[in-house]
Structures are given as C-alpha cells and as structure tokens.
Amino acid sequence: MEVxxxxxxxxxxxxxxxxxxVNPDGDTLGSMCGMYELIKTNFKKKSDMLIVSKLPDKxxxxxxxxxxxxIEEIDKSREYDLVINVDIxxxxxICDGKxxxxxxxxxxxxxxxxxxxxxxxxxxxxxxxxxxxxxxxAIAKDLNWEINRDTAVCLYVGILTxxxxxxxSNTTPRAMxxxxxxxxxxxxxxxxxxxxxxxxxxxMALCQAYCVxxxxxxxxxxxxxxxxxxxxxxxxxxxxEFAEGLTERLRAITSTCVAFVAKEMKNGGCKISMRSKSxxxxxxxxxxxxxxxxxxxGCTMKxxxxxxxxxxxxxxxxxxL
Ligand SMILES: [Mn+2]
Numbered sequence: 001m002e003v004x005x006x007x008x009x010x011x012x013x014x015x016x017x018x019x020x021x022v023n024p025d026g027d028t029l030g031s032m033c034g035m036y037e038l039i040k041t042n043f044k045k046k047s048d049m050l051i052v053s054k055l056p057d058k059x060x061x062x063x064x065x066x067x068x069x070x071i072e073e074i075d076k077s078r079e080y081d082l083v084i085n086v087d088i089x090x091x092x093x094i095c096d097g098k099x100x101x102x103x104x105x106x107x108x109x110x111x112x113x114x115x116x117x118x119x120x121x122x123x124x125x126x127x128x129x130x131x132x133x134x135x136x137x138a139i140a141k142d143l144n145w146e147i148n149r150d151t152a153v154c155l156y157v158g159i160l161t162x163x164x165x166x167x168x169s170n171t172t173p174r175a176m177x178x179x180x181x182x183x184x185x186x187x188x189x190x191x192x193x194x195x196x197x198x199x200x201x202x203x204m205a206l207c208q209a210y211c212v213x214x215x216x217x218x219x220x221x222x223x224x225x226x227x228x229x230x231x232x233x234x235x236x237x238x239x240x241e242f243a244e245g246l247t248e249r250l251r252a253i254t255s256t257c258v259a260f261v262a263k264e265m266k267n268g269g270c271k272i273s274m275r276s277k278s279x280x281x282x283x284x285x286x287x288x289x290x291x292x293x294x295x296x297x298g299c300t301m302k303x304x305x306x307x308x309x310x311x312x313x314x315x316x317x318x319x320x321l
Pocket of ligand 1: 027028087112130131132162
C-alpha cells in the first residue's frame with residue numbers, strides 16, 4: 001500500500017523538507033504545517049518548511065507557520081532525504097524550491113489538482129478531494145497517526161478555504177465528515193472563519209468595491225471581468241491580498257457564467273484568476289500554461305493586462321455559454 005510506503009520513507013529519512021506553492025493560500029499552508037505537525041507528533045522529527053513568496057498576514061495564526069523558511073534562507077546545495085510537495089499541481093509552482101526537489105533522495109507529491117501529472121516518486125493525487133488538506137487527513141487516518149489539535153487546525157483551514165467555507169462544488173461528504181471530526185476535537189469554527197475571512201482592512205474593502213464598480217459585463221452579462229492595476233492598490237494603500245474573493249464575487253452575480261480578474265504584475269505581465277459556473281476554466285488557463293480546477297483556475301501571462309484580457313475573452317467565446 002502506498003500509505004505504508006510513505007510511512008516507511010518518513011521513518012527512514014533524517015532530514016525532510018515540506019514545500020508550499022508560490023502565492024500561498026490556506027490549503028498549501030495548512031497542508032504544509034499539518035504535515036509538519038503530523039511528522040513531529042508521530043515520528044518525533046522536525047522537518048523544514050519552505051515558503052517561496054510572501055506569507056499573507058491573515059495566515060500567520062496557522063500553528064508553526066512562522067517556522068517556515070523563505071527560499072533565500074535555505075542552502076540550495078542541500079540534499080534532503082525527503083521532499084514532500086503539498087498542493088503543488090506542477091513543479092514550477094515551488095519556483096527555486098525545484099532545485100531542492102530534484103536533488104532529494106525521495107520525493108512525495110500530495111495534491112488534489114486534476115492537472116497534476118504525478119511527477120514525484122510517490123504520488124497521492126486525488127482530483128475529487130476538496131483540498132490537499134483533506135488528502136493528508138485521509139492518509140493520517142489510514143495510517144492511524146495521532147492527529148492533535150494543531151494538526152486539526154491546520155487541515156481545517158485548508159478544507160475551509162479551498163471549499164470557500166463549504167460552498168463550492170468540491171464540498172464533498174468526506175470533506176464535511178473530516179471537518180466534523182475536527183470540530184469534535186475542539187476546533188472553533190467561528191474563530192477559524194474570522195481568521196480566514198474577516199480580515200479586510202478599510203483599504204482592502206474599498207479597493208475591492210472599486211474593482212467591482214469598474215467591472216465589464218459582456219455577452220448578455222454572461223461574461224464579467226475586472227482589472228487590477230498597481231496604481232489601484234497604491235490608491236487604496238493595499239497589497240494583492242485585497243483581491244481574494246474578488247473573482248467569486250463576480251461569479252456570484254446571477255447572470256454570470258464565467259468571471260475573471262486580470263491583475264497587473266510587477267514585471268508588466270498579467271495574472272488571471274478565473275471562476276465559472278459551467279465551462280471548464282482549467283482548460284482555458286491550461287492554454288496559457290496555467291491550470292487548476294474545472295470551475296476555479298488561473299494562469300500567468302507575459303502580455304500586459306489589455307492584451308491578456310483580449311486573449312482570454314477569445315478563448316472563452318469558443319465555448320457556448
Ligand atoms: Mn488546494
């Protein structure tokens with residue numbers, strides 16, 4: 001059994017690295033810290049954790065997340081016995097962490113993205129799972145690992161955030177069963193919700209309202225998109241964190257079939273975040289080197305915001321809405 005193999009590899013590894021993806025979300029951070037705690041509790045081993053971009057302020061409450069090292073703080077010539085990637089659909093999502101992954105004696109890939117091509121030595125890829133945190137919880141249960149409160153907090157955050165508070169189509173019975181078990185172990189759902197969602201500053205809320213206000217509605221309002229420029233964030237004195245939930249807000253409009261947000265990047269390129277109620281947006285983002293899930297996906301484009309919007313619209317319009 002694959003889980004027993006995982007158990008053996010962890011047991012035999014002296015130094016372990018757990019990696020999270022670029023622009024970390026609640027699931028990759030919850031999965032990373034959950035795995036850290038599981039290994040600490042069940043094997044009495046402290047792993048290294050890797051972060052490759054800024055840790056969002058609101059996730060600093062996740063147990064042990066502050067122990068994670070930024071990529072600059074890790075010796076890239078280091079050969080780990082084991083590197084565990086969590087929520088990493090494709091290897092370039094860990095940026096320079098790739099160097100450490102490629103050098104490692106053993107590699108494990110735990111994920112729930114359908115586009116994940118099982119690139120590691122040992123792969124736990126469950127495309128129907130709500131979150132990587134759900135996959136990790138299932139592994140821990142299968143192996144009868146002890147799941148303490150800190151682990152439960154971490155993995156609850158992953159399930160909560162990746163299901164959009166148990167609202168998205170990936171809210172499986174198993175995800176809710178696991179969450180229910182976590183609540184029984186003493187997790188406070190309101191506290192978790194406040195940490196993950198009630199964290200907007202005034203500037204963030206106003207910037208989001210501004211971006212909704214300038215949204216463009218096309219094709220009988222079935223397509224809606226908005227743009228985010230550096231100057232917008234400067235005007236409202238906020239960083240990119242304000243945009244979380246923005247694409248979902250546009251999808252929430254009754255007429256919407258597809259919604260996307262086109263965000264200007266520092267290097268002049270554009271980051272696209274797409275949500276859909278019908279067509280497969282992972283496929284569209286895949287055309288531009290991105291990916292994700294059927295109804296929630298993203299990609300990064302080299303072209304500027306205006307050009308990127310044109311390209312995305314052309315792809316959307318190849319589908320019947
Ligand atoms: Mn995820």
